[in-house]
Amino acid sequence: MLTATEAKLLDALEPRAAQEGVEIVTVEVAGARKAPTIRVYVDHPDGVSFDVLSSSQAWINDIMDEIDPFPGAYTLEVSSPGIDRPLRTAEHFARFAGEQAAVKTAAPVGGRSSWTGELAGMEGGDVILLVDGERVALPLEGIKRAHVKGTIDFGS
Known part of the structure; x- marks a missing residue:
């Protein structure tokens, strides 16, 4: 279901997500190769509030800076899974x-x-x-x- 790059990003994020009490539902990489968009869908047992999204965005961004998955420009989006929730596992x-x-x-x-x-x-x-x-x-x-x-x- 995931590409090799998406699986690598998921593996890098899941340990920290467990520490933060959130689930990484899935990771998507879309758009142009030179400036892709990385979408990370998070879920929380109490629902995905603005605070959950904001704190998740911060630590996910830190991890992305460390691993630098796409040298150069990329866009990071952190979101709830929404009404059409992806199913992966x-x-x-x-x-x-x-x-x-x-x-x-x-x-x-x-x-x-x-x-x-x-x-x-x-x-x-x-x-x-x-x-x-x-x-x-x-x-x-x-x-x-x-x-x-x-x-x-x-x-x-």
Whole structure:
């Protein structure tokens, strides 16, 4: 799911995140090679407040300065995962069981690589998704990208 660069950045950030009591949901590197944008999505057990974002931005920036992942210019963005929360780990897929999710696989599974359905958790190394009344097992290591499909109830 992560590129080698994204995995390297995640590995550099996770020990400090644990000390700070935040979770690094995922890291994305996007944009031009000469001046990319590094997006770090953080979560906190009590929710992501402005204070959590502000303090996370500070220590993440310090680590980025130390490792200098892209000599020259880059933009650092630190954000909450938002309503369409990315899913990366087995724990993420298990925690959000019951939610609607969109999943893209690196290679086709059963003739397709785009899936949308209800997360039913994990079984072994497979993400279980209920799609159109069918139970589908997608190998976690074959998932390219996945996220919760956020919904808003305007009737409440």
